[in-house]
Amino acid sequence: MHKAMMGLARFLAIVGGIVLSALIILTCVSILGRLLNGGLHSDLIEGLAPGMAKWLLDLGVGPVNGDFELVEAGVAFAIFCFLPLCQITAGHASVDILANSFPKSVNRFLRMVIEIAFALVLCLIAWRLLEGTMDKFGNGETTLLLEFPIWWAFALSFCAALAAAVVGVYMAGVRTYEFITGRILIWDGVEATQ
Amino acid sequence: QEVTLKLHQFLPAQANVPKLVLDVWADNVEEDSGGRIKVERYPSMQLGGKPPELIDQAIDGVADIVWTVVGYTPGRFPSTEVFELPFMMTNARAVSHAYWEMFEKHMKDTEFKDVKILGTWVHGPGIFHTKDPVEAPEDLQGMKIRGGSRSVNSLLTKLGATPVGMPVPAVSEGLSKGVIDGTTIPWEVTTALKVPELVENHTEFEGRALYVLTFVLAMNKDKYDSLPDDLKKVIDDNSGLEFSVFAGGTQADSDGPAREVALDLGNNIITISEADTAAWREIAQPIYDEWIADMDSKGIDGQALIDEANMLIEKYTPQYEN
Amino acid sequence: MTALEIGIASFPALMALIFLRVPIGLAMFLVGLVGLILVTDGTTVAFARLKTETFTTFSSYSLSIVPMFLLMGHFATLGGMSTALFKAAEGWLGHRRGGVAMASIGACAGFGAICGSSLATAATMGRVALPELKQYGYAGGFSTATLAAGGTLGILIPPSVVLVIYAILTEQNIAKLFLAAFIPGILAAIGYVIAISIYVRLYPDSAGVRPPVPYAERFAALLRVWPVLLVFGLVVGGIYLGWFTPTEGAAVGAFGTGFIAWLNGGLNRETLIDSFLVTARSTAMIFFIVLGAAFYNGFLALTQVPQQLSDFVVSQGFSPWVVLILILCFYLVFGCLMDSLSMILLTIPIFFPVISAMDFGLVDLAAMQADLAREVLAVGVPEGMGAEMLASIQEAIATGLELTREQMRALDIRMTQGMANRIEAEMVAIWFGILVLIVVEVGLITPPVGMNLFIINAMDRKTPMVETYKAVIFFVASDIFRVILLVAFPAITLFLLPG
C-alpha cells in the first residue's frame, strides 16, 4: 500500500517537474524569439541583410504567442502535482516548539487529528475544483490569446488534486494506525528529535 | 440598517472608477433607501480571488455586487466584444448608451442570465503610448507593444508589431526596462502606471477610437430577488441606462487631467485625422471578418451585431458631443 | 459576535493551532474557512470561492518564479557550483584565524547570488562546508551556527523568493527590490565575517588552523567559479538590460544552471528526477502556505480588521518611526517562533497599509528639482531662456523653493509634486520590504524555532542544539546591528535605485 501511494506521489512530482522544465524552456524560447525579432527589425540588420531579415520575420520569429497563458496554466497543474509528495513525506512547515515538550502519546494523537483534518481539506479542495471545472466547462471561458478552453487546465489540475486527496486520506489512515498501535510508520521532525 | 451589500472590485479605493463612479452609486443607494441599505466597499480584490473571478463571485454570491472588465473572461460574453472591435468606439457616453440598449435587447436573458446587471459601460478612447512616435501604421513595425484586448493584439500583429502579453501592473516595469516599447491604454490609467514619465509619445485617433474595453456592474440575482419591493426600486432607480451613461462619461472625463499631465511633461501628442484613419481601418478589416466568423461558430449573428452597434453609435454620438 | 470580533478572535485561534503543530498553511486555511462560514452565515460563500481560488492561487505568472528559482538552486549544486565557491573562498581565507568559517560565509554569499531560498542555501553549503570545518577542528556549535547564518544570505542576496512574494503582495517592482537588497546583503556577509572574528578572539579554542594554500592553487580555484558569475551576470544583467522580466529571468537562470550542470556531467536522469522531487516538496510546502494565507486574508478583509487597525494607528498620530520600529520588533519576536514566508504572507496585508499611509520624508521635491535644474544648467543655459527666467530659477535653487511649471518647462525637466509623492511611496515600500526581509530572516536563526538551525543541526548529530544556540547569538547580534543601521540611514538601501 505504502509503496503504491509513494509511487503515485513520486510519479506525479516527476510529471510536475517535467511540466515545469517545459515551461522554463518555453519561456527561454519566447525570450529568444522576442530578442531576435527586435534584432531583425533593427536598422543594422535591415540594412545588412534585408532579405534574410524579412524571411525570418515571415517565418514567425518572435515571442511565443500566449507564453504567459501557458505558464499560468502549466504552473498551476505542476503545483497540484507536487502536493501528494509533500503530503506523504510530511513536508509541510509547522512549528515544533511546544510539541517537543508533549508526551509521545499526545503528539501521536495530535498528529492523527491534524492529518484527518488535512485529508478533509484536500478532499474539499478536490471536490470544489471539480465543481469549478464543470462551471468552466459549461460557460465556454477561454484564455485571452490562445483561446484554449480554461476548463482543460482546471480538469488536469483536478486530477492531480484528486490524487492529493487520496494520498491525504491514506496518510490520515497511517496516523490513525500509529496512534492506535503506537508503532511509527512514517517518521517526521518531532519523532526524530524525541 | 436592514440589508448589507458587499461591493467587490479590483482597483484601489482611491482610483477614478471606485471614487467617482462606484462610491457615488453606493452613496446614492444608501441615501435613497433611507439608510436601510448599507454598501460595504471592498477594493483591490480584498475578498480574495483574482479579477477574472469577479463575475463568478457575483453569480455565486461570494460578493453581492462586483464591477468587472467583461474581457477578463474571454469567450463567456462574446456579444459585448462588438464594442471592443478596433475603430468602433466614438465617445464613452454614446457607446455606453448603445451598449445598454443592446444589452437589454440581446444579452440580458442570454449571456448575462445568471446575474442581475446594474450598469454597462466603456472607458474613454484607448490610445497608443510609445517611446518612438507612431504617426502611420508602418511606424509600429517591429515595436513590442502590450495590447489592451484580443482584437488590439490581433491588429498589432497585422501592423507588424509584436504584441506582448503582460498584466497591467507590469506595464511600468516593462516600459522602464525596455521589455516593451509601448502600450495601449486609455489616458485615465496612465497616471497610476506612470506612463507619461516612461514614454514621450501618445497617438490618438480622431472620430472612431483604436479600442475600448467593456465593463459591467453586476449583482447577485438571489440577493436582488430577496430584497423587499421598495428596496428593489431603490436599486433599479439608480441603475440602468442613465447610470451606464453617467459611469462611462465620468470615467472618460478622467482622461482630461491625465492627458494634461502628459502635456505638462512636454510629451508629444499625435492626433491621427479621420481621413488618415482610413489606412488603419483597412488593416483592421480582417479582424471584423474573423470576429464575424467566430460569432457564427457560436450561433450568433456577428454582422447584425456590428450593424446595430454602428447604427446606435451613429445615432447617439451627436447627442453626447460636448 | 460581530464580524470584527470574529476577525479579532481568529488571531488567538490561529496561534493556538500553530503551536499545536498544525502545519501553518493548513492552520490559516482552516481558520479562514471557519471564519468565513461564521461571518457569512453558511458555507455558500466559502464553497463558491473554493471552486476557483485554489487554481487561480497556484496559476500565477509572477509566483512561477518560486519553483524556477528552487530548481535553479538544485541544478547549481549538481553543476558543482557550491563546491567550487567554497574551495575558492577557502583558498583565500582558510589560513586565517576562523578562516574556514569566513570562507563558508563567502561561499554562502556567492551561492545566494544564484539561489533564491535560505533553506536550500543552508542545506547545500552545510553539506559542502561542515566536513571541512570538522576536519580543521572547528567547534561543533560554532560551525553549525556559522552555516545557519550563512544560509540566510540565500534570501538576503538577490534573487530571493521572499522578496518576490513581498513584491507581489505590495505591487512593487521586483527588479528594484532585488537591486535594493544588494548592498544590505553584502553588509550581512561582512557583518557575519566580523562576528566570526570576534567569536574566535573570545573563544580561541573553537577554531583550528589550516595551512595556507599556494597562490597558483588559489587562482585556479577562483577560475572554477566562472559558471556562478556567468549565471548571475546573465540573469541580473538580462533583467537590467531589459532583455527579460524578473519572472522570465528565473526561467533563464534555471535553464542556464541546468545546462552547465549537464555540461559538467552532474545532470543525468537520476539527479534530474532527484531535483524534481526536492523542488516538488518545497514548492508544495510554500504554495500551500500561500493558499492558506490567501484564504485567511480574504476572510480577514471581510471582517474589516486590517482596515480598522490601519485607521486606528493613523488616527493615534504616532510618529512613523515609532510605528516602524514597533513593527520590526514584532517581526523579531515572532520570528523566533514562525517561519519567514508564513509571517510575510500573514502580516504584510495588515502592516503594509499602515506603513504606506505614513510620511517618512524620504523625498524632498525642491531638492530633486534643484538637482535636475543644476544638471541642465551645467550643460549650458537652454536656448530661448530669458535672463529673468534664469535668475528666478537660480534664486529658487539657492533658497530651496519648489520650481513653478513655467520654470520646469523652460528647463525641460519633469518633476511634479505627484511624481515626488509616487517616488516617496515607492521608496518607503522598497525600504520597508528590505527591513522586513532582514528581520524575518533573523527569525530563521533565532532560538528556539529557527528553520536554518534545525536543518544544519540535523546534519551534525554530535552537536547538541544548545551549543548551536549559544554560538548563533553572535550572528543575531550582527543582524540586529545591521537593522539599526538601515533604519537610521535609508540611503544605504535606496541609493542604488535609479532616480
Ligand code: NA
Ligand atoms: Na539569493
Ligand code: NA
Ligand atoms: Na526563529
